[in-house]
Amino acid sequence: MPISNPCFTSFTQPIDGYTLPEKFTFPFCYEPHPLCELAAEELQRHLEAQQEWHHNFGLSGDKSNAIGKMFGVLLVKAPTGEIGYLSAFSGKIADSNHLPYFVPPVFDMLEEDGFFKTELAEITEINATIKQLEANPQLSHLATSIQSETTASLQQIEIQRQVMIEGRKSRKAQRAAAEITAQDGTEKSAEELEQLKVVLGKESVKEKNTLRDIKLIWDEKINALQCQLNELEDALNELKTKRKNLSNGLQKKLFQQYKFLNTHGIEKDLNDIFKDTPNQIPPAGSGECAAPKLLQYAFAHGFTPLALAEFWWGIAPKSEIRQHKKFYASCQSKCQPILGHMLDGIEMDENPLLINPAEGKDLEIVYEDEFMVVVNKPADFLSVPGKNIHDSVYARIQQRYPDATGGLIIHRLDMATSGLLVLGLTPKAHKRLQQQFINRTVEKRYTALLDGVLEQDEGLITLPMRGDLYDRPRQLVCFEHGKPAETTYQVIERKENKTKVYLYPKTGRTHQLRVHCAHYLGLNMPITGDGLYGKKANRLHLHAGYLSLIHPITKEPMEFNVEAEF
Structure with a gap:
């Protein structure tokens, strides 16, 4: 018997051929379940076809006041046993918290006769007086x-x-x-x-x-x-x-009004949920994201959550890298504490961040002597021990050279990036090599494969960067507080809607090359396989292939060149 619920959507096509998920989605690192992808496609068709409300997502026409939004779909089993999905959006759309087809907010601060508008009006009046004074x-x-x-x-x-x-x-x-x-x-x-x-x-x-x-x-x-x-x-x-x-x-x-259930029926408000976090105070906008709205509605109305997926719709914000229709993980600072409470007791997919991606991989030694060593780091291999995984280039070299007295690590590569890493085995060698990197006398060249055809043959990208305080480890382009970042690029080959390029970073900011390629003010083409700023594939197609430096002891010029395997 079909369920009568304005927010529950039945699939428009038979889903008998799909296998239901065995465990719930780990929301902070996931590949969307096929049924979630199907639900997202149906929701996207609804967004394109509906005429009941209007919001400028920046997909056509005037983009000056356009605002893209994150949407979410929650695959659920209804109390009747029917499989379908719930839909939600983050924040508000078309100046409203309530839109047909979508679950309502956990708390509607825009309610006309609610305390929020009344008390906010008093604060607004004080603001006007302050401005006048x-x-x-x-x-x-x-x-x-x-x-x-x-x-x-x-x-x-x-x-x-x-x-x-x-x-x-x-x-x-x-x-x-x-x-x-x-x-x-x-x-x-x-x-x-x-x-x-x-x-x-x-x-x-x-x-x-x-x-x-x-x-x-x-x-x-x-x-x-x-x-x-x-x-x-x-x-x-x-x-x-x-x-x-x-x-x-x-x-x-306001935070007291945002109350969230979990599968045990335990309810906590934002003040309770965030009291044990480092800042103790919920960040602005907590509880307004799609994921907690979806789970709250499901728990409150007897639906069983099966899988979750969130995607971006519309133009990207000025600082962030968001791609139209691409799936994204839930944010760390606002959603992690809330979802930690809401998903308590639900069996979830294993956290990929706890799995050692370097297991079974060999670390190729490109050069070694008594003072230094150069390795070719595989993709998905940590440079230094992480919070949960010790295996890394540092750990492997420490095992290989147990008597090394230097600091070993001179510079790092992102875990997903492959290529050349230099390590110092003695204090003097370590210091002299480190000084070359600090003084930027080391020549570095990366090879990257971009998703798209880049028209310019070469150029320079200068986009200042800083960390995303609300969603680490993501980085933002920020002209106000960002640190200078500079990358030169040169096209090698264009083939099958892909572009292979050389990248020459003058600075070494976290995720610099990935952001400079993906951001719309940069190349506007993410690196192939970049699950953070583009679309995940078998690997991130970014390789540190060339290094030129001076030997720390003999002072002889040295060059290392290892071709990318993609």
Whole structure:
């Protein structure tokens, strides 16, 4: 019997030929189940065909105010036993939290008569008052006046001090001359000396009093201005404190409304879920992502979750790399704590990040002597021990050279990247090799295969980068806070809708080559097999194939060249 639920969608085609998943999706690293892919295709056709609402995803026409969105599908078993799926979007779309076909938000902060809008209106009103007060020309005028008056006072005080210095010199000279005259021993000369000392003393006192009066006059003028400025700033700071307290109170109250169930029927709000995390406070937007919305609806309405998949729809954000229709893992900072609670007790696929990808792989030695070693690292092989996996280039070299006294690792390659790595076996060799990398005198060349045909034969990419604080290890392009990153590229071959290129990184930022290739302001073509910024394949087609450096001890030039195997 078909289920009657506005958010449950039955598949439009028979699914008898599909095998149901044995375990639930591990949401932070996965390949979508075929039924989730089918559900995503149906949802995407719905997005293209529906006419009930409008949102500018940037897929056509004006892209200036376009905003792409993450969507999710949850494969579920209904209480009646029917297999279907639920759909959700992250955040809001078309200025709404509620749209037909999609599960509702866990909490609707946009509800017209809700506390959020009422209390937010008060904060908004305070913001407007603060903005008005900050725009008061008296603030800048008083601050400028205080600064100029302070400068003028210091100048006048310094002039008076110079007068006093010259006065002391003059009085000292007069006393010396009078003392010489008084050496004749007459009563008159002794009396004149004493009278002179009295006069000179009065002059000194007068000069000191003048300095005191100058300071008092200026202090009075500056203090009067400062009092006026303090009065304005105190009113401003009082409002800012009130705004902060109201915002913190509203945020905490808001987080209490976001309550999430799990398969045991245990309910926790965001404050409870995040209290044991490093920051203890939920990041903005927590609970608004598609995955927790889908699971909450499923648990609340008796659906059994079977598999999850999330995909991006529309234009990419300016800083992030998101591709239209591509599947993505759930975010780390916002979703991991929530899903950790919600999926407690559900048997999930194994976390791929706990599996040693280097097991059974050999580490090829390209060059070795008593001072250094060069290896050809396979793809999916750690450079250094990870949080959960110890096996790595560092560990293997440590086993091969147990008596090595150097720091070994000089530079690193991403786990997914193959190619040449240099290691130092003695302290002196390690230091000298490291200095070459720091000074950027080492010549490096990578070979990459891009998804697409690149028209330009060569060029330069300069996109500053920083880590994504909310979704590590992903990196962002950020012109405000990013560190400079520079890559030169040169096309080698174009074939079968792919482009093979040489990449020459001048800097060595994390994921630099992958981001510079995939970002729309870079080459706008992800490297083949890049599961983080493009589409996963058998491997990441990025290889550190060429290195040129100076031997740390003999000072001889050295070149190493290992061709990519793709």
